[in-house]
Amino acid sequence: MSSKKAAKDERKTIAVFKFASCDGCQLSLLELEEELLSIVGAVNIVYFPEASRVMLKGPYDIGLVEGSVTTHHEAELIQQVRRQSKMLVTLGACATSGGIQALRNWKDVNLMVRTVYRNPDFISTLKLSTPVAEHVPVDFELRGCPISKYQLLELLSATLAGRKPNIPTYSVCMECKRRDNVCLTVAQGTPCLGPVTQAGCGALCPSFNRGCYGCFGPMESPNTDAMIALFRNLGRSDPEITRAFRTFSAWAWQFRQASEECEHERKAR
Amino acid sequence: MSAKQGKSAGDGKPIKVDYLARVEGEGGLYVQLKDGQVQDVQLRIFEPPRLFEAFLEGRHYTETPDITARICGICPVAYQMSAVHALESILGTAIDPAVRALRRLFYCGEWIESHALHIYLLHAPDFLGYEDAIRMAADHRALVEQGLRLKKIGNRLVAVLGGREIHPISAAVGGFYRVPSKRELCALVDDLRWALDASIATTRAVAGFPFPDFQQDYEFVSLSHPDEYPFNEGRVVSNRGVDISVAEFGEHYVEQHVKHSNALQSRSKERSSYLVGPLARFNLNYDKLPEVARQAASECGLTVPCLNPFQSIVVRAVELIFACHEALRIIEAYEPPPAPRVEAPVCAGVGHAATEAPRGLLYHRYEIDSRGLIVKARIVPPTAQNLKRMEDDLWHFVPQLKDRTAEEVTWQCEQAVRNYDPCISCATHFLKIRIETG
Known part of the structure; x- marks a missing residue:
């Protein structure tokens, strides 16, 4: 961690959180192969367990959330994430609309658990897979399964420049x-x-x-x-x-x- | 329950990693020591269950490759490939030889992308003593850039065939929705030639890393094909004499519920834990590697059998060489198939397939009805098969670390888990989960 003597790091801090998901959307950040080293020059990624052992505490300037809320633990965690993030962005279909795992929402989840697991009583899961916005206010939603890495790049660039991201909503x-x-x-x-x-x-x-x-x-x-x-x-x-x-x-x-x-x-x- | 046990057992401090970094998905690590002896090892998986097998029921078989891809954003091609082969075995689809070659090429792309990600961004920082690749880049920028470029080339190959790197959209039962022209593939050749050289350089670089002196007597399990290094087909073999068809996989390798981990873990029926992935493929299929890959391996002193799991990073690099070489070979011989895919009439039945995901053997089994709807699905991902083996490694590895500081031991244990390039997102769609609250 940076020592107190070092010049104050002015870069915006970013944290990447995972909920129920496949990891693909946060991987998009690493898929920006050519831009990755420039990005980390412009922002300070301080919490991104998939990529680093360093996990700093919040508050964070930008919280990127991948995945939907499917367990009691996640329902609590998303509240913490919101409190720690000045700006909260959902990454992709799971975080934005519940993801493929929301197919459980039309079925009996207990029956589903029994289909997959031998000892269903060990499983703690919610009846519904829900998007982040059903739990806390969200500042911006990136769509897609997976997201477009260029839209992620646009979102980060726009945020640093203090402008609205140019993400089309047409068909x-x-x-x-x-x-x-x-x-x-x-x-x-x-x-x-x-x-x-x-x-x-x-x-x-x-x-x-x-x-x-x-x-x-x-x-x-x-x-x-x-x-x-x-x-x-x-x-x-x-x-x-x-x-x-x-x-x-x-x-x-x-x-x-x-x-x-x-x-x-x-x-x- | 186990929290209480942990306390009563505890003379020594347990080694705890609440959130394992640089692996795909959410898991933790817990090692209990007493007088330098390991009392308990738990790979705790708190990745939420997503219930894929359950919601696949009632879906049409043609949707399966798109849905199962979403189990894992790092190796979606593997899920698509195991799914299409299992379903084709039900329908009796005979795919065109050019489609078969394209599927191998597709897999080459995923191996390059996934192996480069793991070698450079996830695993190398352990050996060079950095928290992550970004910090490593401050001192080893050229190395990280080489890794990123390799990864990009793998991704480009996947995107040319599948439209995009993550959750590609072109794979279908019977072939592809669209196949590339020869010209599109030839445009990749220069990059792949560079990648082949870079892979050889990678092998040399990572072979020079310091490896802990640690060997285990593993049961290696992988596919085996008479003429090829395995991707999409072959028999399931092991160095313990197993040689079975894929359909028999479920009879030989079973999931067990282990008390101390509350996780379903795969084991061989007669014996115990086993290992899938690069180390298993390399040791069981060495003679199928191209000369260029074998030569690089032997130059680096890597011989069969390689029993040190920390050297899996070198084996991954050798597989990078293979994947680049194979991609070039396929592109050179490629002529587009007469049709992108063949369609077969729907019939009810049961089908199995296993293919070699970057992390190891990935088994799918489907039962469909006469309308083509899925009645039952079973998916056994490589990381679930390796979980028990990872724990076993730690049981034996930790006692070797007696004189180290707690911080060093913790890091080395993490590294030992990362040897397997675990993908917890994959494993967890069927793992037992229990979050310890007590």
């Missing part, structure tokens, strides 16, 4: 147009969640000849009803449409509502 369709992709739905009848999904990936799946599966979660004002109607026109069954909305951002309210509508419609029929 994947805009990125497809910009890449000159032929629309898969129009040309091939491929179901694609692009129209209701927030941009950020660079229209990756359509560029690889597959429909978008919505890993950046709902865009600002998604017309999910029209999306459902379109999927039905393309011959998709309601269980298929339900599953399409229930992946990595299943608990984001717009996707959640859409999937429940399809599910209930199915039951009503």
Whole structure:
């Protein structure tokens, strides 16, 4: 640790916290291979267990949170993290909308635990996997499963410069147009969640000849009803449409509502 | 319960690491000593359970590679590969030879990216005495830059095939959604040639690190293929005479509930803990390595069997050489397949597959119904298989550290765990978790 004699470190401090997740979003920080050494020149990463043994106490200027809240311990921890972080940013689909593990939210979690574990009584877990914002106020949310490392870089640069990060909230369709992709739905009848999904990936799946599966979660004002109607026109069954909305951002309210509508419609029929 | 035991046993101070750094995921370490004798070793895993096997039930088989990738952000390709092979074995899909080659190439990218991450950013700081690679870069900038560039090249390879480095989107049952052109792959050749040289340099550099004098009589387990260093297929073999098909894996290697750790840990049925990963692959498949990799290994005095787990960093570097060499070989021979993927009619059944994730053998088993929906899933990740072995290493390693300070012992124990490049995020989707409150 820096001695008292050393010049005061003016760099903003960053802490990286992990909740229920796959580690992929925080890994994005290390995936900024070319920029990494410049980043650590501009900010002081003081708590990042995946990368360092040094774990300094808060308060921190920026707290980056990966993962969703799934245990009692995590529910307490997120309160501490909020108290210690001047600015709190969620990294990716788990922290922003509960992640793939939010699929438990429509099932009996005790039954699920019994499916996976031999002695379920050792497992302490919550019924729901919830996003950070359901527990504490969040200052900024980075979408994606995983996040775009360039959006992370933009967020850090903007924060250091004292400006608002330039992160678009329009749909994947805009990125497809910009890449000159032929629309898969129009040309091939491929179901694609692009129209209701927030941009950020660079229209990756359509560029690889597959429909978008919505890993950046709902865009600002998604017309999910029209999306459902379109999927039905393309011959998709309601269980298929339900599953399409229930992946990595299943608990984001717009996707959640859409999937429940399809599910209930199915039951009503 | 164990907290009480800990207190009553305690003459010596326990070695405690509440939060293991430079591993993927959340785990802690607890070693209880009495009169220099180890009383208890616990790798405490407090990574929250995510229940993947449970919520895979009822999903369509085609979604499986995308969903299982999310078990691990560091080795998503491994999860996609084990999943597609297991499902293809149910459907009887015969993949095109070019697709097979592309999958090996995909894996090369992940090995390069993951091994470079571990060697340079996670493990090397232990040997050179730094808290992390960022602090190490202050004195060894060229070394860290070399590691970052290697990692970037691995990532680029994954991205060319899969669209992005983390949770790539192109792998599918039957092949890929899109396959690259020859030209796209050839654009990687210069970088890969540099990476091959850098890997040889890496091997030499890490072979010069100071290694504790520590050897164990391991049971090594890995895939084995008659002609290739193993990635996507082969039989499961061990140096204790095991030679079985992947479908028999579940009969020979079982998970047990161990009282002192409250964690499900894999063991071989007849014996006990075993080791998967680079050390196992190297020792069991040395003759399948290309000449350039074997030569670098022997120059550095690395011979078969290598029984010192601390030298796994050198073995990882040798595997880097292999992965770069193999990638170049595949690109040179590549001709795009007639179709990116083949589709087979859905049928009910059970399928198994194992592939070699960077950290070791990754086993998947699926049962699907006639609609293609998953009825049952089972996933055994490499770190879960190595957990018991990590604890066993500590049982034997700690007594060697008698004269060291507490801080040194703690650091060395952490290093001994990091030898395995553990990925706790992977392991925990089925591990027993208990947070000790008492």
